[in-house]
Amino acid sequence: xxxxxxxxxxxxxxxxxxxxxxxxxxxxxxxxxxxxxxxxxxxxxxxxxxxxxxxxxxxxxxxxxxxxxxxxxxxxxxxxxxxxxxxxxxxxxxxxxxxxxxxxxxxxxxxxxxxxxxxxxxxxxx
Numbered sequence: 001x002x003x004x005x006x007x008x009x010x011x012x013x014x015x016x017x018x019x020x021x022x023x024x025x026x027x028x029x030x031x032x033x034x035x036x037x038x039x040x041x042x043x044x045x046x047x048x049x050x051x052x053x054x055x056x057x058x059x060x061x062x063x064x065x066x067x068x069x070x071x072x073x074x075x076x077x078x079x080x081x082x083x084x085x086x087x088x089x090x091x092x093x094x095x096x097x098x099x100x101x102x103x104x105x106x107x108x109x110x111x112x113x114x115x116x117x118x119x120x121x122x123x124x125x126x
Contacts, residue, residue: 015043019051020060020074020081029064029071 022038023030030038032049039048052072055061060081063070076084093099107115 015041016051016055019048019055020078023061023072023074024077026073029066029073031066031069031071035072 018039018041019035022035026034026038032045032052035052036043036045036048049069052061052063052070056063056070056072060075061072062075063072065071074081090096090099104112104115
């Protein structure tokens with residue numbers, strides 16, 4: 001929009017990412033209305049409530065009672081959510097060894113070094 005207002009017709013994935021970013025920045029649970037106000041996109045509260053409800057159903061958010069509704073908070077930070085997705089993908093494959101082999105073979109040299117370092121730390125801590 002050229003008048004400076006934000007366009008509420010955003011791609012769904014982008015809107016979900018914005019909702020999660022808002023919750024991470026808040027540092028505590030927020031209601032759908034509070035998330036909507038923080039987004040400042042002029043969305044219907046029900047749109048935000050639907051997104052929050054779906055994220056809760058997927059296990060991405062926890063919710064607590066807040067008046068007649070709910071307040072939502074993320075179960076993990078962004079790296080934690082990405083790690084969870086990676087773990088679920090690995091768990092869904094019967095040939096985990098091949099998945100890991102292909103994953104490792106696609107890493108950059110820097111990422112390989114980081115992975116080796118993390119594995120060493122894990123062995124030393126055990």
